[in-house]
Amino acid sequence: MSDLGKAIIRVPKITKGAVATIQSLIKHPNDTGLIKDEKTGQIIPAFFIQSMKVEFEGEAVYEMKLAASVSKDPYFAYSLKTDKPGKLKMTWTDNKGAVYEQTADINPA
Amino acid sequence: MESLNRRDFIKVAGLAGAAVALGGRGLAFADEAAEQKAKADAAIKEITGGKEAAKGSLTLVAPDIAENGAVVPVSIEPKGFTPSRVALIVDDNPVPLIMEAKISGKYAGDGAISTRIRMRKTSTVRAYAYDAKGALHGDSKTIKVTIGGCG
Numbered sequence: 001m002s003d004l005g006k007a008i009i010r011v012p013k014i015t016k017g018a019v020a021t022i023q024s025l026i027k028h029p030n031d032t033g034l035i036k037d038e039k040t041g042q043i044i045p046a047f048f049i050q051s052m053k054v055e056f057e058g059e060a061v062y063e064m065k066l067a068a069s070v071s072k073d074p075y076f077a078y079s080l081k082t083d084k085p086g087k088l089k090m091t092w093t094d095n096k097g098a099v100y101e102q103t104a105d106i107n108p109a
Numbered sequence: 110m111e112s113l114n115r116r117d118f119i120k121v122a123g124l125a126g127a128a129v130a131l132g133g134r135g136l137a138f139a140d141e142a143a144e145q146k147a148k149a150d151a152a153i154k155e156i157t158g159g160k161e162a163a164k165g166s167l168t169l170v171a172p173d174i175a176e177n178g179a180v181v182p183v184s185i186e187p188k189g190f191t192p193s194r195v196a197l198i199v200d201d202n203p204v205p206l207i208m209e210a211k212i213s214g215k216y217a218g219d220g221a222i223s224t225r226i227r228m229r230k231t232s233t234v235r236a237y238a239y240d241a242k243g244a245l246h247g248d249s250k251t252i253k254v255t256i257g258g259c260g
Contacts, residue, residue: 019218032227034203056216064210069202071180071225071258079218 003027005100007090014108016083022104023077026052026092032068049074051093056106057086068095082108149200156196156209156237162247166190169236169248175228178258184223185236187246191220192238201232227258 010023026049033046048068054061062078080088085108091101170184185195197208212220220238228234235249 019221021221021223032203056214059214059216060211061214061216062210062212062222064208067202067204067207069199069204069207069227071227075223075225077184077221077223079221080216081218082216 004029005098007092007100007102009088009090009102009104011088011104011106014080014082014106016108017081019079019081020108021077022054022080022088024075024090026074026076026090026100028072028074028092028094030068030070030072030074046095048095049092050095052076053091054078055089055091056080056082057084080106082106084108145201149198149205152198152205153235155206156198157245157247160245162237162245164247167236167238167246167248169234169250170223171234171250171252173250174253174255176255178228178230178254178256180225180258181228181252181254182223182225183234183236184221185238186221187219187238187240190238190240190246191217192246193241193243194239195220195222196237197224197226198235198237199226199228199232200235202227202229228252228254229257230254 004027007024007026012020014020028049030048031044031046035044036042037044046068049066051066052064086106088104088106089101091099093099166188168186168188170186171181175181183197185197192212195210195212196206198205199207207226208224210222231253233249233251235247238246240246
């Protein structure tokens with residue numbers, strides 16, 4: 001669980017003004033609240049990412065509302081287009097209210 | 110009238126019992142299916158507002174068969190427009206509306222989004238997108254699930 005709240009953001013080589021695909025993987029169990037623990041027989045309570053936001057240079061680009069049925073360690077890929085370098089920021093919130101963020105530098109060539 | 114002998118009575122009672130049990134089960138399944146359909150319809154209505162989506166301008170990229178329902182890769186790819194809002198619905202999931210995204214600003218490119226989702230069982234999966242003018246685009250496909258992934 002020590003990885004909880006971490007994310008990997010993979011930025012490809014970006015050409016100025018061309019559409020690039022940013023890939024991201026957020027470490028989170030994303031429990032649906034419908035699965036039983038095999039050892040204890042108890043339902044594992046729902047614990048999942050409810051919202052995720054992508055900003056570039058402080059401007060919102062994607063704002064997602066999510067259900068628990070996104071797979072464990074949620075993966076998102078999305079398009080980004082810019083001709084200037086800048087900071088990409090991802091912010092996500094889980095249903096227990098924890099807010100996490102991670103940034104990546106975008107340097108189009 | 111001759112009464113049934115014990116053996117016959119057991120046979121008849123057993124059959125009747127089985128029929129009741131099966132009937133009850135059938136009804137429960139029908140109820141569940143209707144309830145699920147109502148949930149899916151509500152999610153679709155929430156997104157479309159009852160509008161018919163234009164076809165051919167949005168592509169839902171997903172496998173025909175997902176061996177593992179816990180990890181099903183899906184992509185929503187608009188053709189020739191950048192959506193202002195997209196949504197993803199799995200008809201037969203406990204919560205059909207999986208994702209809804211608002212897309213804004215000048216950095217979104219073509220607004221394509223990919224993710225990985227859980228699917229309880231074989232289901233119709235629907236993608237919707239609104240363009241900047243407010244027109245609705247959609248695509249759907251049935252994904253066959255071999256092993257369910259919702260629990």
